[in-house]
Amino acid sequence: MGILSGNPKDEPLHYGEVFTVWSNLMVDYGMIAGFQTFYNHTGDVDLKKFIEDAIQVAREEIKILEKILKSNGVGLPLAPPERPVAxxxxxxxxxxxxxxxxxAALSADIAAGLVACSQAMGISLREDIALMYGQFHxxxxxxxxxxxxxNKExxxxxxxxxxxxxxxE
Structure with missing residues (x-):
């Protein structure tokens, strides 16, 4: 049996996977701080609700990413402090x-996140990591x-x- 066969969770992460998961976690931490700031600035009720949903999606990703890094002995990046509600x-x-x-900023962040998830799926050797990024995508x-x-409405x-x-012509 090869090193990359069997239960994917028992397989080692390669350096690209570690860097991708670690970077994703760092970006999610920053996104939450940024989204909380946007939340304070918006007056539109629908946009406030959307930002709350986006923060929740990022928090769910964070739980999964932190668990992967911790279980593989990788230190976590620093997280900025929570932003107070204003x-x-x-x-x-x-x-x-x-x-x-x-x-517009949220749209750009989402588009960049889609590209990052696609790239992460492409570099992953562990099926569970690739599938996780498929779910994030x-x-x-x-x-x-x-x-x-x-935006259209x-x-x-x-x-x-x-x-x-x-x-x-």
Whole structure:
């Protein structure tokens, strides 16, 4: 029997998997802090709910990632402190992110997360790690679809130039 056969959880992680899981955990820690800040700045009730959902998805990822690193003897990255809840009215208007800006930043974060999950699936030799990133990818895709719908409904979507007619000239 080879070193990479049998129960995947008994197989060693390779350096790429360790770095990917560790980096993902560090990014999730930072995302939560950033999302909490966005939460304080938004006035839109639907966007607040979306941010709460996004934070919950990140917290679920963190539990899984921390467990993998700990069980493989890898130290965890430092996490920033939780952000306190603030009233949007207490943030001066010129210093406040507006809702379309927040939504655009969230959209970019989700898109980057989808790419990172795809890359992690591609480098994984352990099936459980690849499947875990497939589940993370699905959760991010669902968040992305929900946010895209919200962006369209609220008029926050800024599309690139649309190609409506094709000239044969």
């Amino acid at each position: 009233r949007v009215e207490d943030i001066p208007p010129g210093a406040r992110f507006n809702d379309p800006e927040i939504s 699905l959760a991010k895709a669902q968040l992305g679809a929900k946010l895209l719908r919200m 609220k008029g926050w979507l800024v599309p690139p130039p649309l190609h409506l007619k094709y000239s044969k």
